[in-house]
Amino acid sequence: MPHLLLRRRTYLSAAAMVLSIALGTFARTPSDIQYPDGEEEWYVVKMQDTKCGYMMASADRKGDEVHSQVRMSFEIARAEATVKITMDQSYRETLGGRPIAFSHESTMGQMPIGHSGVIKDGRLTLTTMQAGASRQETMDFDPEIKFAWGQLLEQRKRGLKTGTEFTVKTYEPSMKPDGPVSMTFKVHGKDRIELDGKKVDAWRVTATMQLQGMPIVTESWVDEDSTPLLTTLDMGIAKITVVRSTREEALKGGAPPELFLSTFIPVEQRIDPEAREVTLRLRLPADDPRKLPELPKTGMQSFRRINDHEGLLTIRRIDWKKVERASAGAPSAELREYLRSSTMLDLEDGRIKKLARKAVRGVKSPADKADALRKFVTDFVEDKSLDVGFATASEVARNKAGDCTEHGVLLAALARSAGLPARGVSGIVQIPEGYAEGHEAAFGYHMWAQVNIGGQWVDIDAALRQTDCDPTHVALSLLPLNDEGILDSIATMLPLLGRLQIEVVEVK
Secondary structure, eight states: OOSOOOOOHHHHHHHHHHHHHHHHHSOSOOSSSOOOEEEEEEEEEEETTEEEEEEEEEEEEETTEEEEEEEEEEEEEETTEEEEEEEEEEEEEETTOOEEEEEEEEESSSSOEEEEEEEETTEEEEEEEETTEEEEEEEEOOTTBOOHHHHHHHHHHHOSOTTOEEEEEEOOTTTOTTSOEEEEEEEEEEEEEEETTEEEEEEEEEEEEEETTEEEEEEEEEOTTOOEEEEEEEOSSOEEEEEEEOHHHHTSOOOOOBOSGGGOEEESSOOOTTOSEEEEEEEOOTTOSSOOOOOOOOSSEEEEEEETTEEEEEEEOOOHHHHHHOOOOOOOHHHHGGGSOOSSSOTTSHHHHHHHHHHTTTOOSHHHHHHHHHHHHHHHOOEEOSSOOSOOHHHHHHHOEESHHHHHHHHHHHHHHTTOOEEEEEEEEEOOTTOSTTOSEEEEEEEEEEEEETTEEEEEBTTTTBSSOOTTOEEEEEEOOSSOOHHHHHGGGTTTTTTOEEEEEEEO
């Protein structure tokens, strides 16, 4: 599948962040006032009941501070490729639980992205680092935010009693860089669970995070010291299980689960790629507790809700003759947001500037620029690889490798550098013939870019070699690709993963 290269690890990296927050609140320490002394807790990470990685949490007192760390590493399989995702978080807090500093490093590509922060006098100085470059900003820091040790102190105040419920604010720059993330914990009572072949009694605790009105629920079973024994998170495309173990068991090799071919969405008929207009019925199962989210209105698509679980989506090709008549003009204040540099789209990188100039040399109109940029990125990414992680534009500019996300991210960066407002789109698209084994046709998760021409957002897809995108491109979530949090960008997609059903209603 050389040009349709679909993505899962963005959502799985977000899942790792959610798990680290949930596990950080319930950690092993006696209920009396005793400070940590360097103990480590190790966990096996499973997806689809297959061991694929490990998680480690530790805490230690250092003078008048408590230092804690959470490390997570796992692998997934995408067809014949294997992708590794890592996350390393460390925190410094006072003995009373007040945040002092933190550092986070995550790797979804070949180059890690790091965030570090220092909190002083109610202000956070946040530094973001990638590919040897760094950017810094200062902002207000919510005094109610707590890191791992502060969260544990909050839990100690309440203890483990059925019906206990409380909310904790924490901070994760990869999820939401401009403010706190809130998680509500509830103790439900004791259950008897199986652990290492033995039956044990454990307290069941749920942790619920609200993102754009959608609940993300983590379920944990903890012992009397509040040590997590078993934690689960259902992300639709994958059920993630974290099980307490020994260090030796946690670090043993595993078998990465296949999360590529298994997540295609079958449909009954194949859509002609030359179609001008397509109407699809999108639905979730009738017994699903979540409702079908509102899908974004774009230059190509409009959505009409039928009920909580069902809606009609009409997708029309962009009128490129009209787009070609649009002239360049000064961007509005709103569009200037889509011309700025960010961690994902590092416009200050010399390679990005050079590639953008090369791609549009001799090209004048905005429509011709968009077409030239799309063709340039399609050819520039030589290694159409499934084993590259969620790389930034700077990384793609160096490595010339990646799947649909790398094509989309580089295209958006070059477009901005060339003066075209640009953003990303995460959604689904009809996959090429021959790749949906056992099905006549299917849709798969995909990413592409949009550029703004004459006040209209226009879809362009470098991975599928389409400047004039076919009407099987279903936009599920719009991605600003600035320094917004990852879960904020994809929140509308989470109820759909692994649950969405599609019916082709009409093709024109």
